[in-house]
Structures are given as C-alpha cells and as structure tokens.
Amino acid sequence: MSPRWQLNLDRASFLEQYWQRRPLLVRGAIEGFVPPIDANELAGLAMEEEVEARIIEQHNGRWQLEHGPFADNAYQRSAPWTLLVQSVDHYIPDVEGLRRMVDFIPQWRADDVMVSYAADGGSVGPHYDNYDVFLLQGEGERLWQLGQNCDESSRLLPHDELRILEKFTVKQEFLLQCGDMLYVPPGLAHWGVARGECTTFSLGFRAPRILDMVSRWADQLVESIEGAEFYQDPERDTSIRPGEISAKDVHQVRETMRKALESVKDEHWFGELVTEPRSEPPPLDGDARAYWASGFSQVELLGAARLAWQHQPNNAVQVYANGVSRTFAASVIPILEQLCGNGSFRIEQSKNNKAPNDRSALFEFLLETGVIHVQ
Template identity: 25%
Template sequence: MVESASSAALERIISPHTVAEFISKYWEQTHLHVPHEGNPLLRRYLTELVSVDDIDYFLATICGAGPQRWDSLRLSQNGTPIPPAEFQFNERAGFATFDINRILSLYRNGATLIVNSVQQTLFPVATLCNELAGFFGVRVLANVYITPPSGQGFPAHHDNHDVFLLQVLGEKHWTLYGSPVPLSRWPGRADVRDAPREVARDRLCLRAGEALYMPRGLVHEGTASEATSFHLTIGIHPYTWAQLLIDVVSEVQREDVEFRRSVAPQLAAIGDGEGLEEIVAKLSGRLRDGSRLARVVNQKMAEVACGPGPVPAHGRFRRLVDPPGVTLTTLLHVPRDEEVEIHTSEDGIEVISRDKVVTLPGFALPQVQALFSGAPTCAAALPTGLDDEGKLVLVRRLAREGLLEAEVSG
C-alpha cells in the first residue's frame, strides 16, 4: 500500500497507525480504537468538522424552513426508533415538515438525535468524505448522533458498511460482540442468538477526540456516559467482488443471448444437477474476457470520479461576485477544475477552456504561456515585451473571464 496525498484524510484519523498498517491489520478484519494519547491533534480537528452550533443551525434554519427529506432527521430512544409521525407531519412524496419543538421535547426526555448525510450541509465534513471517497474509491457518507446522558440510540446491531466513529463531545461506552455474518451486506438488529451479551469480545470508552473503526458485520451497541455524547459516523460503502461480478454478468447479458435464456423448466423439475452444472460452466467461461472485466471496473471508477469529487475551495463564489483587486504582485493560478489550451493563428492567440474561447493579440504569446504554465505567477514576473500596464490589462482580462483566479493568502 503506497501512502500518498490521497490518504492524508485517513492518516489524520488513524494516526499513529500508518495507512499500510491499517489496511493489512484492521481493514475488513477487526476494530481499531485510536485513543487521545496516541493522536492528540485529532480532538481539535473534530471540533472543526462539526459542532453543536452546526446542529442548532440545522434545526432552526434548515428543518425550520419547510419540508425536508423525511429521513434527513431521525430519533431513537432506549434502542427503539421513534416513529416519524411523532415529530413530523404533512409527509408527501418523501418530504415532510418537522416539528422542532416536539423534537427538542423528545431529546429532553432521552431521545437520541440522528442527523443524516451532514456532508451535504457542512463544508468541512464534505471535504473529509470526498477525500476518503477518493482514497477508497467508493461512496462515503456522514451522520451525526447526539445522545443525552446515559441514553442509548440503538440496541446491539451491525452495519452493512464500514464505519469510523469520531467522538466530538462527551463519552460513549461501546460493547463489541462478534460478527455472525462477517462483512455482512445486510443491515439489521442482532438478536440474542446472533450476539449474546455474555460473549462480548471488547468493551471500551470512546472519549472526545478519539476514533473507532469497525468493519461491517461487527455487532455493537453504545451508551452515553453521564454527559451528552456527540459523535460523527463516517460510513464507507463498499463495492464488493460480488457486485463486480453482478455488473459483469449484467453487461454480458446485453451482448450474449445465451445469458438471456430462461433456466429450462425441465431441468429444474427433475433436478438435473449435472445438466445445470454443464450449462453454468459453459456460461461462466464467457465471463473470462479480461477486456470486458477491465471495462466494467473502469466504468465503476468513472462513476466514483464523477461523484461529488473534491470540494471546491471555500470562497470561490465570493471571489466571482466580488473579485479582489489584481495588482502587479497578485499571485494568480488556473482554477483547479479548469483545463486550458492555447492555440495560435495569424489572427492572434486563442485561449480555449471548456466553456469559452478568449481571443488575445499574438504579441502577448510569451506572457500567456507563462500564465498557463501550471505554476502560480504574477503580472510583475511575466516575460518582457509588455510594460506593466499591458501586463495588468492582460491578467485582469483573464481573471474576469474566469481563466485565472487569485491565490488565497493564509
């Protein structure tokens, strides 16, 4: 496992463990508890990700503004989900109006508050999720759980995705059982037969500023201590080998009529196992096309790449509405998501982006090439051939067109 910039978000969470160690010893195998003593910088980072004020704003402004997705906010108490009808009304087509006063009342009386998909509303969480998605190559979502003192949101259960629990405030006591279905892809509560309490494999206290990784299928339950517990759950949703094979078969059946034929009723009726085996073996042989397999994998990777992607730098819209004054010493760079080509002709220079073509005089070619060389630069550092006023006219024109933007200090 090669550690690179794409693994920086994961490194920040699991330090002092390395990414290579995490993948080889813990990923999809067993839980990992990262205590505060081992990663003292994590606590401050978590407070920058999400706060009580963020949730207060969500309730007062977003939920209070009108209908929202009915599942954007859930409540649970003593291990039992509270029916949505208890705190929302006018449910239509998957949207509902939330009764904020009722929600606060339920929380005061011991209910756990669950805010789903906070990566859609919180910039720092979105950044973290997108960076982790880039590393793992799959969807990454985030939920907030706020549990009152001594409260429990859910009973013993297992998830169908891997999770990182990031404790922001307070403490939560976790009991970890076995994995009756290792790497389960089916979420659900665990009954006594699945995870009897007397065979708990580990008990730990997750304190503020600590992290806990759990592979999917691991049965667990948590209870808040004497203070309110506030944690962020990061869900890593896997793309399994089974899903890959399903995708390959789905593609093959569009091309190969043999895969679209029904299983012969007479074989099913008489239980002709040998005949079925022969047919399945014949069809399986058609799945060994390496180019098709590579095409399906590349398509899946393209879907991930076309997802949310890296979060744009905060403030870029502000700079479009109210751009900073560009001087001779203002550092400028090409926007991260912009691709620019430079073409020359007898009529001058064409700077071509995805959305526009900007025509400039041919004598400015050395300066234009310097501006789009890849490294940030300023008007004063451009090649000779234009005076200072001419350089300023050039860079301000390109900045207005959105082909250059000012570096953000600090």
C-alpha cells in the first residue's frame, strides 16, 4: 500500500481563495519529505518500453525534443537538459501516494504524477497548461518564475510538439527546495529552471474539453430521441418577406433543441468520459468469476486505474471504471469509498462462499475493466 503523505495545507481556504484563481507557494508542504524516487531510478524507468518519457534540451538557443525509451548514452549531455517521465504513479506505489495527498479534489479530476529530472540550468521553457498542477520539489532546487495569463491566442515559438511561449513577462519568482510546493492554476505562464541537479513531482489534474462533453452529450441525445420526431411551430405568424428566416423562427428552433437536450436523463456519459484511461488496460488473464471464487483477502486499486461512482435514485450507484459504467446496489458504496480513498480493500471470504451478490458482482466488474488486482 502506498504511504499516506500529509499535506500542510488548509484545504477549505485553498479551494476558496486559490483553486483556479491564483498561484500559491507552500513552504514545507510535506514535513521531512524524502522523495520516493531519485534521479537514477527515474532514468532507469525512462528506459522501459511501456513508459512515456521525453528529454528536452536547450542547445544554441534552440529547444529540442526526444522521445524515449532511452539508453544510457542519452543522459550524457553538455547543454542544459531535462528528463520528463509521465505517469510515474502508475509504476511506483510510493509516488501514487503523492496523488492521494490531494484527494480533497475529486479523484475523477486527478490525472497523473509526472516526475522530472533536470541538470543544472535544465528547463522545459516558459509555457502554460490548460489544467491545474501542484509542483512539489524533490531533490535539489528549482527557480520558478510566474508570468502572464495565457490562452489559445498567446503566441508560441515554432515547434511541432513543444508549446513554448514567444513572450514571457516575469511577475513572481520563487526558489523551491525539497518539500516545498507551488500551485499553478490553468492558463498561468510559468518557467522552472534547475539550480544544480534537481527532481520535481508534478501532480496534474485533467479537465475535459467542452467540445468533448458536448460531443458525448450529443451522442446520448441522438440515441434517446425517436427518429420520427420533427420540428414543430404551431404558433407560426404569417410570413411577410419570402425566403426569410425570422428571429422568431430561430428562437423556436433553440427552444425545440433546449427541450430535446433537457429530455436526456442518462448522465452516464460524463462519468464514462472522465474515467477513460490514457491507454487500454491489459486484458484479464482468465475469468473474473474464477478469480472471485478462488478466494482472496486483499483488493488493490491499480495505479493507472480510473474509478469513480455516482449515487443514483432508488438506492443504486453507478460505477465508472476505465471508461465503462454499470449499475449496482448502493450497498457497495463503502467498498468504493475505501478503494478510492485508500487504494485497497480487505475482504474475508472462503472459497466455498460462491453465492452471487452485489459485492462479488462489483469485484468481477472491476476485474474485467482492469481497475483492480487481487491478493
């Protein structure tokens, strides 16, 4: 089980005054913090085929990007460079514990923990993100500069993959040491430069695009509306100018569409959207019922798993697991709370207890969707 890190932060005050509003520096955010992975271990992880890793180097005033996996010689460089490894919490349980440290933000909003190593002067350049991020300093020191608010109209340097700002106006500056944390809201330009060698843990949050939400809602709408339904305008006025689409016509169209949208009662599309995993989970080796019948004492939530739930009327709960949903009795909510909160659930079951019930059905579903493993 991953450790339970204690964050030195007034959660209510943070959400009220800073979340998605303005940055916040927290000195000594984790008292006595010992980074759960060091630079050498991170470099080794970046050599693995299944791990998403990048190296960004600033050479002769130009920004260069390389994708992993990397070999030993990739780490021998003379120009300032940084290694970024995505989703380290999926592979290192102790890093996963850092993500749980900020569980006062709903779990469906959490994305992953990216860990970076930078040589002296290493950086990814001035940039902005479309999501919230907590920057926790690991080994060494990094100087963070905060700049202007940005959006899609902000000019970027020409590059096929990197999003480096053409202009950066420094407004605040902080030198972070081990255990310090900087919160950066979406759209705020920031630039971190290593002072000597250092590592940084970036706790990112996903934000579904409005376009994706509208698309999913529209898909649900198309499935729910009868094909024989048509636009109606029983209170039509006499048309005075031939061929004209009047303002009243457009208003009636909007009202018709609004009523159609409000008729969609199935909200499962949202939970399925926000729990979609970065990549397809590995298929279950065997049958889920066979796993359940064999008997086990511990259920562990996988680091890459996306799990959420929604209380429904009629004493039911909708469970979302890696982009798939299913309805269960509300009696399984304590299990879901334990899995989402602690990452594990202890269970007492004999091999002879094979009778189907809500609990067994839930575990079978979570096994099938690649959310848990059992011990």
